[in-house]
Amino acid sequence: MGESKFFLCEVVGDVKDIDWYAPNGEKLLPNRQDILVNRNDESSSTLTIYNANVDNAGIYKCVAKNGDKESQGTVNVKIFQKITFKNAPSPQEFNEGDDADIICDVVSSPPADIIWKHKGSKIQVAKDVRFKILTNNHLQIRGIKKTDEGAYTCEARVMTRGEIDLKIIKVIVNVLPSIRTRQSEMNATADVNQSVMLACDADGFPEPTVTWARNNIVLESDDKYGLNNDGSELIIKDVKKVDEGDYTCIARNKAGEKEEEVSLNVFVQPKITYLVNQTASELEEQITLTCEASGDPTPTITWSFGRRIFTEGEQSLDGNVVVRSHARVSSLTLKYVQFTDAGHYLCTARNSIGQDQQTMYLEVRYAPKIQGSVTVYTWEGNAANISCEVLAHPGASVVWFRDGQQLSSTNTTNVKIYNTPAVSYLEVWYNRDMRAPKLCVEYVMNDITFLRMHSIQCNAKHCLVPA
Known part of the structure; x- marks a missing residue:
């Protein structure tokens, strides 16, 4: 095959025409390029086949004619194809565990015998059931292993003419990939400018590439995430609660991909989110103080007032103070508000991560309350000093009366009044020309909430009678 040959047809005797016929019976014309017919002289003709191929094989006839006389001869052309490796690529790649079909397609005529070799030795299929020579002369390796990798020789032989050729095929x-997570679960604290690193190590051949994904979205290096050179380490910057969840480490190579998940738990320090100042009136209404807090784990909320720490439930036998908590909310209820309940209440939210504290102020409005003694004694000729201490919120104004007549707030010869925010002082000097006076005090409080005046008129016991 591929060679050029010529065939001579000689005729004895007189001849007029010498013609050649192809194996299919077609008369060969002299103008063909692949097969040339040439009349050499009166008694001979030549058939030349150029660059022979398998299609040129067959029985060619030489027909000589002279009038009605005819004679013919034949030549049987056989085309022998040299060993040709038509399809035997190298390298050939397979995935470990697959049934590998190593391709080696050989064309020759007659057909060549195929021998497979590995590491210089003929493969003995009878000794290893994993190896098999298929009918198409391909070499099959069942469940191919990494140790089967290497160079394989596909050797073709045509015994009738001693022809041999070979092809070395590299098998990969x-x-x-396999993945090992360094830690399957990581913990972090939110909102403290903390970064956390998730890591996984991957093996395989070829060396796998590693990527990270969350919710099927591949993560790239940016202001939020950082990756090392081989992608095995993912850094999450400035961790927030929304960063909590599962992150997927994905390793890929030509053999496929493998993935593993790393869970990130994000804990949040307690933070009081709702606590406001409140106002109540003594004995006239119930008041509930509310404190709300966020955090993970869910924080416990406690109340304190000064040195007093409140516990869950009723705080006293009369049930005046009740604390109730549910989830992230705690309430402190005062059923009967007293003026002594006014002040700063401290709400504390705690969990295993930390705590947060805030205070609120409870303002209690109450009517004036007289403090101290209401009767003052002195002797004749001695000055009398009378103090009137009043507790009230809002603050009360104090008015002094004598015999039912209001004393002027401006000082007189023998009566002087001194006022402070909490106490009013009355100073009286004795005057012989004046009859013994009766002095009374009246307290007046403006109540903005109820828009009416509260007045307390002193009775006889509250009057001062000089001795």
């Missing part, structure tokens, strides 16, 4: 076995 790719190994599916």
Whole structure:
């Protein structure tokens, strides 16, 4: 095959025409390029086949004619194809564990015998059931292993003419990636400018590439995430609660991909989110103080007032103070508000991560309350000093009366009044020309809430009678 040959047809005796016929019976014309017919002289003709191929094989006839006389001869042309490796690529790649079909397609005529070799030795299929020569002369390796990798020789032989040729095929076995997470679960604290690193290590052949994904979205290096050179370490910057969840480490190579998940738990320090100042009136209404807090784990909320720490439930036998908590909310209820309940209440939210504290102020409005003694004694000729201490909120104004007549707030010869925010002082000097006076005090409080005046008129016991 591929060679050029000519065939001579000689005729004895007189001849007029010498013609050649192809194996299909077609008369060969002299103007063909692949097969040339040439009349050499009166008694001979030549058939030349150029660059022979398998299609040129067959029985060619030489027909000589002279009038009605005819004679013919034949030549049987056989085309022998040299060993040709039509399809035997190198390298050939397979995934570990697959049934590998190593391709080696050989064309020759007659057909060549195929021998497979590995590491210089003929493969003995009878000794290893994993190896098999298929009918198409391909070499099959069942469940190919990484150790099967290497150079394989496909050797073709045509025994009838002693022809031999070979092709070395490199076999590569790719190994599916394997992943090992350094920690399957990580903990972090939110909102403290903390970064956390998730890591996984991957093996395989070829060396796998590693990527990270969350919710099927591949993560790239940016202001939020950072990746090392081989992608095995993912850094999450400035962790927030929304960063909590599962992150997927994905390793890929030609053999396929493998993935593993790393869970990130994000804990949040307690933070009081709702606590406001409140106002109540003594004995006239119930008041509930509310404190709300966020955090993970869910924080416990406690109340304190000065040195007093409140516990869950009723705080006293009369049930005046009740604390109730549910989830992230705690309430402190005062059923009967007293003026002594006014002040700063401290709400504390705690969990295993930390705590937060805030205070609120409870303002209690109450009517004036007289403090101290209401009767003052002195002797004749001695000055009398009378103090009137009043507790009230809002603050009360104090008015002094004598015999039912209001004393002027401006000082007189023998009566002087001194006022402070909490106490009013009355100073009286004795005057012989004046009859013994009766002095009374009246307290007046403006109540903005109820828009009416509260007045307390002193009775006889509250009057001062000089001795």
